[in-house]
Amino acid sequence: MSDILYLIIYGFVVTALVGFLASWFERKITARLQYRVGPPLLQPVYDIVKLLGKETLVPFGVSKATFLSAPLLGLASVALVSTLLWVNTLNPGKTFIGDLVVVLYLLTIPSMSMMIGGFASRNPLASLGASREMKLILSYELPFLLAVFVPVIKGGFSIKLGELLSFQAQNGVFGGGASGVLAFVVAILCVQAKIGFVPFDVAEAETEISGGLLIEYSGSSLAIFKVMKNMLLCTLPLFLIVIFFGGLRFDGINALYSLLKYIGILFLIIVIKNTNPRVRIDHAVRFFWGPVMVLAILAVVLAFKGL
Amino acid sequence: MAKTIVPIGPYHPLQEEPEFFSLMVEGERVVDIDVQIGYNHRGIEKISEMKNFDQSTFAVERICGICSTSHPFAYTRAVEDIIQAEVPLRAQYIRTIIAEGERVHSHLLWLGLAGHFLGYNTVFMWAWKLREEILDVMEILSGNRNNYAMFKPGGVRRDIKAEDIPVVLKKLDSIVPTLTMIKKAVMDDPVLQARTKNVGVLTKEKAIDYCALGPTARSSGIAIDVRKDSPYEAYDKVEWDMIVLKNGDVFDKVVLRILETFESIRILRQCLKNLPGGKIDMQITDIPPGEGIGTHEAPRGESFHYVLSDGTNRPARHKIRAPTFMNMPTYKATVVGETISDAAIILAAIDPCYCCTERMAVRDTKGKMLYNGEGLVKLSQEKTEKIREKLGRC
Numbered sequence: 057m058s059d060i061l062y063l064i065i066y067g068f069v070v071t072a073l074v075g076f077l078a079s080w081f082e083r084k085i086t087a088r089l090q091y092r093v094g095p096p097l098l099q100p101v102y103d104i105v106k107l108l109g110k111e112t113l114v115p116f117g118v119s120k121a122t123f124l125s126a127p128l129l130g131l132a133s134v135a136l137v138s139t140l141l142w143v144n145t146l147n148p149g150k151t152f153i154g155d156l157v158v159v160l161y162l163l164t165i166p167s168m169s170m171m172i173g174g175f176a177s178r179n180p181l182a183s184l185g186a187s188r189e190m191k192l193i194l195s196y197e198l199p200f201l202l203a204v205f206v207p208v209i210k211g212g213f214s215i216k217l218g219e220l221l222s223f224q225a226q227n228g229v230f231g232g233g234a235s236g237v238l239a240f241v242v243a244i245l246c247v248q249a250k251i252g253f254v255p256f257d258v259a260e261a262e263t264e265i266s267g268g269l270l271i272e273y274s275g276s277s278l279a280i281f282k283v284m285k286n287m288l289l290c291t292l293p294l295f296l297i298v299i300f301f302g303g304l305r306f307d308g309i310n311a312l313y314s315l316l317k318y319i320g321i322l323f324l325i326i327v328i329k330n331t332n333p334r335v336r337i338d339h340a341v342r343f344f345w346g347p348v349m350v351l352a353i354l355a356v357v358l359a360f361k362g363l
Numbered sequence: 364m365a366k367t368i369v370p371i372g373p374y375h376p377l378q379e380e381p382e383f384f385s386l387m388v389e390g391e392r393v394v395d396i397d398v399q400i401g402y403n404h405r406g407i408e409k410i411s412e413m414k415n416f417d418q419s420t421f422a423v424e425r426i427c428g429i430c431s432t433s434h435p436f437a438y439t440r441a442v443e444d445i446i447q448a449e450v451p452l453r454a455q456y457i458r459t460i461i462a463e464g465e466r467v468h469s470h471l472l473w474l475g476l477a478g479h480f481l482g483y484n485t486v487f488m489w490a491w492k493l494r495e496e497i498l499d500v501m502e503i504l505s506g507n508r509n510n511y512a513m514f515k516p517g518g519v520r521r522d523i524k525a526e527d528i529p530v531v532l533k534k535l536d537s538i539v540p541t542l543t544m545i546k547k548a549v550m551d552d553p554v555l556q557a558r559t560k561n562v563g564v565l566t567k568e569k570a571i572d573y574c575a576l577g578p579t580a581r582s583s584g585i586a587i588d589v590r591k592d593s594p595y596e597a598y599d600k601v602e603w604d605m606i607v608l609k610n611g612d613v614f615d616k617v618v619l620r621i622l623e624t625f626e627s628i629r630i631l632r633q634c635l636k637n638l639p640g641g642k643i644d645m646q647i648t649d650i651p652p653g654e655g656i657g658t659h660e661a662p663r664g665e666s667f668h669y670v671l672s673d674g675t676n677r678p679a680r681h682k683i684r685a686p687t688f689m690n691m692p693t694y695k696a697t698v699v700g701e702t703i704s705d706a707a708i709i710l711a712a713i714d715p716c717y718c719c720t721e722r723m724a725v726r727d728t729k730g731k732m733l734y735n736g737e738g739l740v741k742l743s744q745e746k747t748e749k750i751r752e753k754l755g756r757c
Contacts, residue, residue, distance in 0.1 A: 090488030180367050184391070184703065254482045255554060263480045264707045266375060333555050334482025336704045337391070 066146075067139030075286035076100040078322055082289065085326045100286060104279050112275030115177055122176040127273070127280035130169030134287045137162035141294050144217040145303045151218025159217065159295065160204060166284055167193050167250065170259070170269045173281075177272035185268020188337045189259035192249055195344035196256075200246035202352035206230065206239035207299045209359040217298060224302040231300035235358035240300050242352045244321070247292045248328055249340070251285070255332040256340055264334075293321040366394065369703060371710070373402055380717040384694075384710070391702045396695055401724025403717060411681040416442055416516055416650055419678060423668070424510055426683065427719045429472060432465045433661030434683065434719075435514035437668040440595065441657030442516040445650055445672050450596070451642040454518040459597035460634045461505065461513050462659065463627040467538075468497045469662035470620045470627075473714045474545070477617060480711045481558055486549065493541050500534050503527050518644030528635050535628055542628075546621045559614035563697040563709030566611060573693045576686045577664020579713045582619045583611035589660040601633040613705075616712045649676070652754065661686055663714050671747075673754050680750055685719030 079100040087094030114120055137159050143150050167189055174186030207230040208215060211223045220230075230236045249256035260268045270281060297303060297317050304314040335343065371384040381402035387395040407426055411419040423434040436458065443450060450458075471494040478486030498508045504523055505511035513519050549555060565575065570583035580587050586607045590598040606622045608615040652674040659666050664686030671680035690713040698709050725734040734742070 086484075090485055091492045092488060180369055184369070254484075257482060258704070261482065261704070263482065264704050265369075330485045332483065333478070333486075333552070333558055335554060336558060336702065338702075339554075339557055 062143055063135065063139045066142035067135040070142065071135065071138040071287045071290045072283060074290040075283070075288070076104075078289035078293075079286045081319075081322060082326050082329075085323065086330055089330050104282055107274075107279035107282065108276050110275040112277050113272075115179065115272050118178050118272075119176055122172060123272075124277055126169045126173030126176060127277045127284065129172070130166040130284045131280050131287075133162045133165035133169070134284050134291055138287065138291045138294070140217070141291065141298055144221060145294070145298065148218035148221045148303075151216040154215050155217050156204070156208070156215045156220070156299075160201065163250065163292070163295070164193065164197065166288060169284075170281065173273065174259075174269035179272050181265040181267075182269055182271050184265050185259045185261070185271070188261075189269060191337055191341055192256060192259060195341040196246040196249045196348075199242050199344055199348045199352040200250075202349075202356055203239040203243040203246065204299060206235050206355050206359045209356070210236070220299060221303045229300065229302040233358075234363045235355045236300060238351050238355035238358065240296070242348055242355065243296055243300070244324060244328075245348055246344075247296065248325060249344075250292060251288050251325070253325065253329040255328070255335045257334055258337045258340060261334060289322070293318055293325070296321055371706065378717075382715075382717045386698075386703065386706055388703055391704070393698050393701055393703060393706055396698060398691070398694070399724070400717065400720065400722055401726075402721075404721045404723045405718075406723075408681050408683060412678055415676040416672075416678065419681065420514055420516065421512065423683065424512065424514075426685070427716050428509060429469050429716060430465060430661045430663065430666070430719070431510045432461050432514070433659050433666045434668070434685075436462055436659040437657040437661075437666045438670065438681075439514045439516045439657065440659065441655040441668040441670040442647075442650060442672075444655030444657055445653045445670065446647065446655075448517060448645060448647065450518055451645055452639045453522075453641045454643045454645075455596040456600075456634050456638050457519045457523055457643065458514065459601075460523070460631060460638075461501075461511055461519075462596075463630045463634070464497060464501050464504070465511075466627045466662045467624050467631070468494050468501070469714075470624045471497065473620060473662075473711075474549075474617070477708065477711055480708045481555065483555070486545070489541075489545060493538060493545065496534055496538050500531050503531055503534075515644065516650075517647035518642070520644075522643050523635075523638065528638070532632065532635055535631060539625075539628060542621070542624060549617060549621065556614060558705075559617060559708065560612055561610075562613045562705050563701060563712060564610065564612045565693055565697050569696040570611065570693065573696060574689050575664075575693050576689045577660065577662070578616060578619050578623065579664065579690045579693060581606060582608045582615040584609045587665075589658050589665050593658075595659075597634055598630075601630050601637070603630050603633075613708055613712045620714075650674075663687055663716060663719075664690060666719075671750070673750075679754070680747060683719075685716065687713070687716045687720040688722075691715055691720060 080095065080097055083099065084094040114123055140155055140159055171186045171189050174182040174189065207220055210230050211220045214220055214223065224230060231240050252260060260270060270278060273281060301317050306314065366387050366389055369386045369388050371386060372378060373381045373383045383399040385397045386393050407422060411422050414422055420435045420438060423438045424431050426434045471490050475487045475490035478484065478490065501511060502508050504527065505513050505521060513521055565579065565583045567584045570580050570585055575583065576587065584607060586605060588605045591605045603626050606619050606626065608619050650672045652672055654669065654671045657668045666686055667684040669682040670678045673679040693713060694710055698706050701709060722736070723739060724732065726732050
């Protein structure tokens with residue numbers, strides 16, 4: 057029973073609320089950087105509520121089941137991965153062998169679901185967006201895995217999130233050493249691509265392919281994708297905090313540190329978003345397989361040397 | 364590989380105006396394009412023929428919202444060409460000031476849009492914030508942010524007050540540091556360079572073949588600028604340089620426009636400091652029969668107006684050719700072989716303005732084309748001949 061509660065309360069409700077707040081924070085900071093006023097606090101919620109009230113259109117000749125289930129698949133996977141992260145954050149003892157691997161798998165599913173939706177919608181621009189997303193996944197996934205491998209090495213080859221957390225609580229955070237910093241840099245670039253923010257928003261690229269993947273989505277199905285994206289803004293920084301910065305703790309002064317960690321990572325993502333133009337997909341592939349890959353391998357080597 | 368058609372338009376987030384480009388693509392690579400215009404034809408030339416010479420100035424001012432002074436400038440010069448009039452010196456300076464102010468805001472607007480097309484919204488907002496300053500300047504000078512309504516055949520409508528000049532100069536001084544900062548930010552950004560260098564190259568030969576104009580031609584190494592080639596108004600009375608770059612890629616087009624903005628500010632400063640006294644209007648009372656040609660270097664290239672007068676108070680024929688009409692075909696030379704990601708910025712690099720360019724397209728209700736471009740040109744020539752015969756000349 058308590059597992060279901062974790063899924064509903066932490067996996068979905070808390071993550072979504074933090075996600076909405078993060079989305080507002082992102083929009084507000086972006087606006088301030090651009091000399092604009094920015095939206096009110098509840099704007100992300102208004103957006104979703106408005107979309108939920110709109111008609112959901114399904115393009116002619118499209119497999120309805122695939123088209124409409126794609127957003128649900130994405131949302132479900134984000135809720136699940138958030139649950140795993142929250143469970144480990146709140147109670148490191150409830151970890152199980154290989155939950156890190158499960159998290160990594162589940163984190164690719166949001167991108168997959170958007171690809172499925174894009175290909176299912178039979179729109180040339182959506183297909184183009186989906187094929188770009190596919191290339192993007194192929195390019196960032198390996199450096200991301202290598203970056204995650206660094207904490208695993210430093211944590212005594214444990215693939216339990218809970219053990220990684222308790223290890224960090226005793227021996228200091230993984231993000232502290234040279235290999236940790238390198239791995240964190242690699243990971244945050246990959247996270248940028250996972251969220252689909254500039255410079256890696258090639259799959260949606262509004263001014264190039266008019267929204268790409270999401271072009272045919274409307275109403276509640278689009279709302280679900282938006283909720284999913286907002287939740288990713290909570291989940292992905294949380295994941296980085298868990299594996300690099302010792303997770304979140306809510307007792308006393310630690311609550312403040314936790315908040316600072318989260319806002320710091322979010323702010324970094326927003327700054328990267330606002331100081332770069334969109335890269336081209338071939339540049340992105342070359343970037344991830346080239347310099348980022350070298351950094352990731354370097355981080356792994358350093359981690360093996362114990363740095 | 365199978366060809367897919369990717370549409371840009373008729374309604375597309377990239378474009379503010381309706382215009383339809385079909386990109387034929389293989390994978391991500393563009394292999395051919397097709398352009399369809401005619402979504403926004405307003406019949407300005409006909410409207411102009413129904414107004415008197417003074418009113419037409421306002422009609423042509425509304426051809427374009429961005430280069431709103433270029434068309435009245437070229438038009439009034441065409442009318443003055445009919446009567447061989449020399450405009451008072453003060454009016455010439457005021458005209459130059461308004462035209463250059465417009466160039467500054469037009470180039471800044473384009474710079475912002477270029478940033479937006481590349482997904483760099485920070486540059487977009489910063490450039491547009493800077494543009495507000497120059498719009499304030501224009502408001503001080505003319506009372507309007509756009510569509511200044513300063514021009515009339517024979518002079519200008521409003522004088523520039525002496526007490527406004529120091530305020531405007533101060534505003535211009537405040538623009539330069541921010542512009543320099545944006546210039547550095549744009550020119551030194553590695554990602555931006557990767558996105559724009561050697562992308563959409565228009566070679567010098569191609570630029571000549573396609574008769575490119577303005578910044579599009581100048582970035583390809585062709586030194587063409589009406590302001591230098593046949594100086595008019597105050598352009599030969601102030602010091603400024605024509606910027607010419609070599610590569611013809613998107614990066615050069617960006618840099619060229621930024622550098623031109625500095626030159627425009629230079630012209631503005633000199634004109635404001637050396638503004639001569641005297642009349643601002645020569646009070647033209649009637650236009651004799653005859654024909655005149657007026658040109659002006661608009662922010663996008665040479666704007667061309669032809670006016671035929673039959674001695675009444677209206678133009679008998681008014682022909683307009685905006686620069687985008689010549690620049691848009693170069694898109695075919697630049698985009699084929701590039702990827703879809705770059706198609707948007709390559710198109711944007713010519714700074715297209717479709718409402719200026721718009722030509723009529725005649726289709727039946729099924730969408731079948733009744734007249735193509737050549738057919739319409741023939742119709743137009745026949746009509747001009749008829750008018751000429753009626754007037755009993757050539």
